[in-house]
Amino acid sequence: MGLFYFLQHDEAFREAAPGIAETFDAWGLPADEFEQSGHWPSRLYIREGRRMEGRYVFTQQDAQHAEGSARAPAHPQAVAMGDYPFSVHGTYTPEPGRTTGVFGASTRPFQVPYGVMLPQQLNGLLVPVAVSSSHLGFQPIRLEPTWTALGQAAGLAAAQALQTGEEVRNVDVTRLQRRLHERGAKTFYASDVPPSSPYFAAVQYFGNRGYFQKGRSAQVWPWDQWGGEAEEVPGVPVPHQWRTALPRHDIAPEEPVTEKRARAWLEKAGVDADAFGSYEGMTRGA
Numbered sequence: 001m002g003l004f005y006f007l008q009h010d011e012a013f014r015e016a017a018p019g020i021a022e023t024f025d026a027w028g029l030p031a032d033e034f035e036q037s038g039h040w041p042s043r044l045y046i047r048e049g050r051r052m053e054g055r056y057v058f059t060q061q062d063a064q065h066a067e068g069s070a071r072a073p074a075h076p077q078a079v080a081m082g083d084y085p086f087s088v089h090g091t092y093t094p095e096p097g098r099t100t101g102v103f104g105a106s107t108r109p110f111q112v113p114y115g116v117m118l119p120q121q122l123n124g125l126l127v128p129v130a131v132s133s134s135h136l137g138f139q140p141i142r143l144e145p146t147w148t149a150l151g152q153a154a155g156l157a158a159a160q161a162l163q164t165g166e167e168v169r170n171v172d173v174t175r176l177q178r179r180l181h182e183r184g185a186k187t188f189y190a191s192d193v194p195p196s197s198p199y200f201a202a203v204q205y206f207g208n209r210g211y212f213q214k215g216r217s218a219q220v221w222p223w224d225q226w227g228g229e230a231e232e233v234p235g236v237p238v239p240h241q242w243r244t245a246l247p248r249h250d251i252a253p254e255e256p257v258t259e260k261r262a263r264a265w266l267e268k269a270g271v272d273a274d275a276f277g278s279y280e281g282m283t284r285g286a
Helices: 001-007 009-018 019-027 135-141 145-166 175-180 201-207 228-231 259-268
Strands: 078-082 087-089 092-095 097-098 103-105 110-113
Touching: 001 009, 001 019, 009 019, 078 145, 078 175, 087 135, 103 201, 103 259, 135 145, 145 175
Parallel strands: none
Antiparallel strands: 078 110, 087 103, 092 097
16 A cells, blocks of 8 residues: 555656556545445455464365376365465565565365364364465465355354264264255365256265276376467466366266276275176266
8 A cells, every 4th residue: 555655646756657647546445345444444464374283284285186186185074175276475585586485386176174174182163264284285275265165164064063962073074065065065176067966966975085086087287288378278277367177177977987987986885896787878977
């Protein structure tokens, strides 16, 4: 705000660059907001504050692709998901023109496990904002959409704990996931299966348990291989922040399933694939 005031009121600047000064004359505090505080916001924006150390610590690896997969790691106890890159501002400026701690890297749509909201020892508390995470792990989480999703999960978990008479750290997370999915909340990213799909709940359940980590999503690609052609490639940030549906994150539930993939899924579920019979006519969704 000091810079804006200077550009609007410094006489020497206005004489030297009248066109630029007139442009900034149109800027100011919002006339229709924060009327009780002189149009100033009631609190400062804090990009990153203190974080607790909880039952699960979310780190950089949780938001980048897992080995052999285009997806981020699967979390069977996920209660939210997010999708934002690592965007780390500097933490220290030892001298003019040099800042330490600046870091940026891509992520994959990631799953946030219930344990990031649970303190290690204190009972009766869920923490959906100052979550348990490393400095880098916090960066893709620290946006309102992800906090909102975690807040919804925390509220449902608290209600579930009251209904069952147990501590929030001991709630049945599978039941909590089911209640989230019934409300259209996502705990797993599938680019072609929205909440309105009849496959939604099943895809969310099996996605959190790692059924879609391999196969269709197994090919990993360098994020920057398209270079200047990014605007023509689905899934690449345009302009380096927002993106369309990420490639190789679809489920295609109505496509025929290969016997190899069907057997792998059955074996993962603890079912004897040899005793199942014919796989002819089966799809990826049924």
